[in-house]
Amino acid sequence: DTAVSQTPKYLVTQMGNDKSIKCEQNLGHDTMYWYKQDSKKFLKIMFSYNNKELIINETVPNRFSPKSPDKAHLNLHINSLELGDSAVYFCASSPGQGFRAQHFGDGTRLSIL
Amino acid sequence: GENVEQHPSTLSVQEGDSAVIKCTYSDSASNYFPWYKQELGKRPQLIIDIRSNVGEKKDQRIAVTLNKTAKHFSLHITETQPEDSAVYFCAASTSGGSNYKLTFGKGTLLTVNP
Numbered sequence: 001d002t003a004v005s006q007t008p009k010y011l012v013t014q015m016g017n018d019k020s021i022k023c024e025q026n027l028g029h030d031t032m033y034w035y036k037q038d039s040k041k042f043l044k045i046m047f048s049y050n051n052k053e054l055i056i057n058e059t060v061p062n063r064f065s066p067k068s069p070d071k072a073h074l075n076l077h078i079n080s081l082e083l084g085d086s087a088v089y090f091c092a093s094s095p096g097q098g099f100r101a102q103h104f105g106d107g108t109r110l111s112i113l
Numbered sequence: 114g115e116n117v118e119q120h121p122s123t124l125s126v127q128e129g130d131s132a133v134i135k136c137t138y139s140d141s142a143s144n145y146f147p148w149y150k151q152e153l154g155k156r157p158q159l160i161i162d163i164r165s166n167v168g169e170k171k172d173q174r175i176a177v178t179l180n181k182t183a184k185h186f187s188l189h190i191t192e193t194q195p196e197d198s199a200v201y202f203c204a205a206s207t208s209g210g211s212n213y214k215l216t217f218g219k220g221t222l223l224t225v226n227p
Contacts (some may be wrong), residue, residue, distance in 0.1 A: 044217070
């Protein structure tokens with residue numbers, strides 16, 4: 001069983017389109033995250049939710065809108081995609097905040113044409 | 114906010130040698146320091162972590178040391194094997210509170226040559 005699963009694994013689309021990435025965790029964790037990993041492999045947090053409540057929003061353009069329908073799911077919707085959005089997006093979860101190891105999904109590779 | 118510097122950016126060693134990766138952090142309130150390994154095309158996976166009340170932690174061939182006064186921590190891999198080849202990330206965070214988040218270093222590409 002995959003602990004943190006993301007769909008789709010690959011996403012190729014045109015500039016200007018809107019797309020969504022879904023994430024689900026079956027670990028019973030309270031906190032979920034979205035990270036962006038650029039071509040230089042730098043991992044940067046975008047959002048964090050704790051029990052469906054947004055707790056971190058790291059200076060991300062408002063074209064990115066996360067949504068957490070319940071604590072096991074955290075989706076990411078991106079409007080008006082730009083070339084610079086090309087990256088691998090990782091979802092992660094942890095059992096609460098602080099001193100907690102984060103478990104990552106397999107990533108979604110987003111390519112903007 | 115927290116800033117984590119990681120060195121070196123690339124490291125090449127011979128199989129059986131030791132590898133050391135070093136990180137420094139800026140926020141003296143940080144008290145949790147995990148290390149992640151990311152193989153090519155895969156997800157980051159936690160390999161070891163340390164909390165600020167401990168100076169050293171070891172798990173088989175992997176060890177982490179922490180110097181809170183100097184605000185630096187290091188990953189040590191002994192008897193390296195080709196399967197250790199990957200990108201390694203250090204990270205730092207404060208515990209709890211609404212601002213809890215991991216700040217990652219920029220990664221070290223470790224290559225173990227057989």
